[in-house]
Amino acid sequence: MTQTPVEDRLLAAMTSHVPFDGWSEPAFRAAIAQSEVNETVARALYPRGAVDLALAYHRKGDSAMIARIEQADLSAMRFRDRIAFAVRARLEAVEDRELVRRGMTLFSLPNHAPEGARAIWNTADAIWTALGDTSDDVNWYTKRATLSAVYSATVLYWLGDDTPDHHATWEFLDRRIDNVMQVEKVKAQARGNPVLSKLMAGPDMLLSRLRAPKPPSGFPGRWRPQDTEH
Template sequence: MIDDDPATEFGTDPTRAALLRAILPHVPFDGWSDRAFASAAREAEVTMAEARAAAPRGPLDLAVEWHRQGDRAMGKALACADLGAMRLRDRVAFAIKSRMAALPEREALRRSAALFALPQNAALGGRLLWETADAIWTALGDASRDGNWYSKRATLSAVLASVVLYRLGDDSPDLARTNAFIDRRIGDVMAFEKWKAGARNNPVLRPLTGPLGWIMGRISAPQRPEDLPGGWRPKE
């Protein structure tokens, strides 16, 4: 998706990648701070001007890059998995578990959670969770184009946020407790979805669910504008 975010990428910038590798050992001690960023620039052997060109928002951009690196690793895990042999709930759980295993540095995750909890970064943190949820549903082949496109990602974003917080306190081998927590949360979501399906057919609730379903059906998922150069529409 093309936007004006300087952290958006179409392939990892080599300078930014070098800065990220260099800053990670400093993050547990100094956080995603200017001090850690300066240390990373020295160790990556780039000038501060070059570092700022690669990461205009400094350590914040590197924290964003680290998050998206985890999304890419998760995407590779999903591409290699036999998802067709799994139930939907197991596919979603597998995706979240893969995302948690993608970046094992718990202290860096703790520092990231603190960074994106700051008021000035909260919107960006929410956007990154949404990106991860969207990446999961896209990889799982979600074909919804109405209001369900939004509700699925909103629900999964909430699950991801709770999993991250749980992960921060989990020191069990191979994230066993976190994985069990993921299974429970997905179970709760699936139970709610089952209740929703039943509510749609409940004559008592139909006066409420009918109009709500009509509204959800009129909502459209975002689409890439068709008037941009460099694109084409397939012949029908």
């Protein structure tokens, strides 16, 4: 999403105050004063103040990540390495880890937790979409849910990682992706097992009717009526 110059000014001013005051109302008011944006305009753009600006900051990072993915030549990479590249690109889009740390504090509050979860889901969706995912069934959900968990765990590790170039974080990320690949392998083996495949037949039939949301991506999805299945 492209931001207007006014939004850019306000967000730039806000990020200079967040390390000290967090994503808070005092920081929002200071950002308005520093950016010289009319307060009525600022509150029209961001009705919830700091919360909306925190989400705007997150979306800006997603946009930077997508741009880097689109500019990179990933053709020689294994798919699991493309995912690792995308997650790394997303974290490297952050100018100051304190902005993310303060954001996690904000979105850990019960009244803002749904917004935080949605932001992470949208990041996972942006990664899969940028990498060319065309799934339209239950896999659309499982891919994004799994990547959301991997991304969240990696962010938490990255926030406490002081190794050069965050190499410990990238090793952690690789291990998490390897764990996911192992789970997928076990699932495939279960489907090939005569006994387990019969046990899974019922749930698989129901899940096969679940469809991804129509653009723009979001939640919930669609349910394909059984009488359309042929």
